[in-house]
Amino acid sequence: xxxxxxxxxxxxxxxxxxxxxxxxxxxxxxxxxxxxxxxxxxxxxxxxxxxxxxxxxxxxxxxxxxxxxxxxxxxxxxxxxxxxxxxxxxxxxxxxxxxxxxxxxxxxxxxxxxxxx
Numbered sequence: 298x299x300x301x302x303x304x305x306x307x308x309x310x311x312x313x314x315x316x317x318x319x320x321x322x323x324x325x326x327x328x329x330x331x332x333x334x335x336x337x338x339x340x341x342x343x344x345x346x347x348x349x350x351x352x353x354x355x356x357x358x359x360x361x362x363x364x365x366x367x368x369x370x371x372x373x374x375x376x377x378x379x380x381x382x383x384x385x386x387x388x389x390x391x392x393x394x395x396x397x398x399x400x401x402x403x404x405x406x407x408x409x410x411x412x413x414x
Contacts, residue, residue: 328375
């Protein structure tokens with residue numbers, strides 16, 4: 298849960314920095330909510346399973362594994378959404394920094410330095 302919280306804060310910070318539009322925010326916030334709901338249900342299922350059957354049981358283990366799998370599925374879906382939204386925004390942001398000009402000047406300086414012109 299701590300990792301998901303950290304990633305959510307990071308996602309919001311990056312989203313604010315990159316200027317996400319309304320539909321992108323909707324997708325990001327929906328995914329964050331889905332992951333947190335899955336985490337909470339996973340915790341409830343694990344705690345309930347231990348309360349009902351404190352000794353080892355293959356059925357309880359299967360239930361706990363399935364709940365953990367739901368968290369994994371929600372997290373992977375959120376990751377896919379992030380990969381659909383953020384790379385384009387990051388590329389646009391880096392282009393506003395005029396990186397091609399900066400890189401071109403750096404390469405020219407390196408050529409001059411190595412081969413003398």
